Amino acid sequence: MTTSEWPLWEVFVRSRRGLSHTHAGSLHAPDAELALRNARDLYTRRGEGVSIWVVPSAAITASSPDEKDPFFEPAADKPYRHPTFYEIPEGVKHL
C-alpha cells in the first residue's frame, strides 16, 4: 500500500477560559483523533491552551483576496455605524 500524504488540519487553541479559540497553525494527521493529539504536542508544549479545535483544512470556505475590495465595500461607506459619527454636546455624561 502506498500512502499519500495525510490530510491537512487547521488548529485553533483557546489559550485560557473566557477567550475564544484562535488559529495557531496547521498540521498533517490521518484522522481527527490523531490531529488532536498532534496539535497538543505541537502547539501546547508550554501550556499555551486549555482547549483545542481541529478542522480539516478542506472544510474551510474562505473569501477570495481578489474580491476583497468589492466584498467588504458595503461596510466602508457607513460611518454612521460608528459611535464617533455622532456629535454630542459637551458636558453630557455616560454616552
Added chain:
Amino acid sequence: MATAAHRIARTREEDSPADEAALAAAYEAAFDAAVAADERIEPRDWMPDAYRATLVRQIAQHAHSEIIGMQPEANWITRAPSLRRKAILMAKVQDEAGHGLYLYSAAETLGTSRDELLDKLHSGRQKYSSIFNYPTLTWADVGAIGWLVDGAAITNQVPLCRCSYGPYARAMVRICKEESFHQRQGYELLQALSRGTPEQHEMAQDAVNRWWWPSLMMFGPPDDQSQHSAQSMTWKIKRHSNDELRQRFVDICVPQAESLGLTLPDPDLRWNEERGHYDFGEIDWTEFREVLKGNGPCNEQRITQRRAAHDEGTWVREAAAAYAEKHTAKDITKDRSKDITKDGAKDGETTA
C-alpha cells in the same frame, strides 16, 4: 480558488494580450505597494513567481535544518550527566521537531507539499544549514550548540519575525519565543563546566573552540558574495545583511564569553573604538564551501540517518492511514443504517 494567476489564465481566452499585460501589471503593482507599506503578503495573494520560489527555498532549508539539527544533540540524550539535563535536552530536541513542523506548514502554504519537501531533502536537492554537519564529540558540545548555534540562529531569526510573508513571519514568532530557552540552557551548561574541575573547564573551552567559527559561518557568505541577498532585502524577506547580523552576533558573544571564563578562538578579536564594534579575524570560506558541497565531517551520516528514520516510519504512516480509512468507512455505514431505519419506519421502504 480564484487567485490572481487563475484569473489571468481565465482572462487569456477572452481578452487581448494588451489587457492581459495590464492586469498582470496591476497585480504586480498591488504586490509592490503592499511590500512597500510593510503589509504582509498572505498565501492566496498574487505574488511574483520568483518571490514564491525564493520563499520555498528559504523556508524549506530552514525546516530541514530544524529536523536535521535534532541529530547532533539527540546523540547525547542517553548520556546526559543528570536527569535534569536529560529532561532539558529531550524538551529541546522535541522543540526542534516542532519548529520543523511549523516551517513545513508555512512552506506548504506556497503550493508545495510535505512529501515533495521531504523528498527533496532526502535526495539532496534542498539543503539544510551546514552547521549540522559537524560532530558532537563531548557533552560540552551540547552547551556550545545551545549558546553559539542557537544564539546565531536567534540573531538571524528575530528580524524574520517581520518578514513580508505572513505565514513565515508567524512561524518565526513562535520559534523565537522557544529558542530563548535553548540558548540559555546551553549557556548555563557551559557555565557549570567552566566553573567545574580543570578537565571540565578544558572540555568547555574545547567545544567553544570547535563551534565558534562554524557559528559565524551560519550567517552565510559575505555581502559582496551573497547570491540572493539584494533581492530578498527589496522584498523584505530579509531585513539585515549577512555581515551586519554576523557583527551583531560577535558583539553580543564577546562579553558573554568573558562571563563564562572562556576565550573565543580568534587572535584578531579586539574592540574597535572607532567603529564601536569588535573586529574579528578572517573566516575560512573554503571550509564553508566544502561542507556545503557535502564534504563536511557528518554530511553522509546525517542524511543517511534521516532517510532511515523516514523509511522505518513508513509502516506507522500506513497503519494510521489504514485505520483512519477503516473508521471513515464504518462511520458512513453506521450513518446509512440509521437513515434506513428512520426512513423505513416512515414509509416501509429503504432508501440506501
